[in-house]
Amino acid sequence: MNHACTTTSDEGLEAIIEEILASESWDEASLDRIQRRHPKDGRGFFNKREILARFRARGRGDEALFSERLRTCPTRSVSGVLPVTVLTKPFPCPGRCVFCPSDVRMPKSYLSNEAVCQRAEANRFDPYLQAWGRLQAYRDMGHPTEKVELIVLGGTWSHYPVDYRRWFVKRLFEALNDFGAGRDRRDAVLRFAPDFRREAAAEAVRGKYNRHVGRVLREARESAAWERCAPSELERVQRENEGAVSRC
Numbered sequence: 042m043n044h045a046c047t048t049t050s051d052e053g054l055e056a057i058i059e060e061i062l063a064s065e066s067w068d069e070a071s072l073d074r075i076q077r078r079h080p081k082d083g084r085g086f087f088n089k090r091e092i093l094a095r096f097r098a099r100g101r102g103d104e105a106l107f108s109e110r111l112r113t114c115p116t117r118s119v120s121g122v123l124p125v126t127v128l129t130k131p132f133p134c135p136g137r138c139v140f141c142p143s144d145v146r147m148p149k150s151y152l153s154n155e156a157v158c159q160r161a162e163a164n165r166f167d168p169y170l171q172a173w174g175r176l177q178a179y180r181d182m183g184h185p186t187e188k189v190e191l192i193v194l195g196g197t198w199s200h201y202p203v204d205y206r207r208w209f210v211k212r213l214f215e216a217l218n219d220f221g222a223g224r225d226r227r228d229a230v231l232r233f234a235p236d237f238r239r240e241a242a243a244e245a246v247r248g249k250y251n252r253h254v255g256r257v258l259r260e261a262r263e264s265a266a267w268e269r270c271a272p273s274e275l276e277r278v279q280r281e282n283e284g285a286v287s288r289c
């Protein structure tokens with residue numbers, strides 16, 4: 042028997058929430074079954090973000106328990122620590138390793154078809170945008186965001202200027218500090234970040250990675266001026282993070 046029926050958005054979301062709360066047993070397919078029973082105005086299904094947003098708007102109920110049932114991948118935060126992975130910007134590498142990928146839109150050795158790379162590219166490799174956006178995505182999926190493990194990927198870390206490295210870590214701490222405090226300063230970032238997306242596909246510039254990436258960076262001198270941080274400034278935000286809501 043097909044239980045599916047078409048309802049308004051409000052009715053559909055409410056029905057989904059009530060079923061989730063009322064279910065006595067729960068397995069990996071439970072949510073999928075409930076979503077299919079209450080399609081979205083005849084056009085596909087409500088996603089987890091919509092369901093969680095509606096639940097939060099109700100202003101009642103145990104969000105931690107509810108979120109537990111929505112999580113696609115509960116193991117992400119099963120230890121209570123949320124991994125937030127970010128990428129450094131494309132940067133010339135003195136290495137000459139022949140098998141190393143040379144995708145000029147990416148830090149050396151990374152390929153733009155990986156999910157984490159695409160997220161970084163969409164955020165112009167800015168550490169603040171990447172970390173803040175990732176925390177937001179996790180929170181929207183119902184994960185706790187209090188304890189965070191920052192994972193920095195990218196080209197060879199020691200080849201980046203020390204100013205850039207310090208600034209990168211400082212901005213990660215600032216993203217955590219701001220996110221936990223409900224501050225969103227992402228709008229202040231984009232005008233500084235260089236845009237690597239306009240670069241040609243990797244195939245077009247194979248073997249010329251350093252030249253192409255170096256040119257984009259030279260053209261974006263404004264961002265190089267922005268990517269600086271005194272040691273004392275890094276220490277300050279790191280100390281602030283020790284008492285922040287989202288801690289690393």
Ligand code: SF4
Nearest residue numbers: 134136138141149150
């Ligand atoms: S990123 Fe590493 S593997 Fe690739 S060229 Fe540089 S040193 Fe070699």
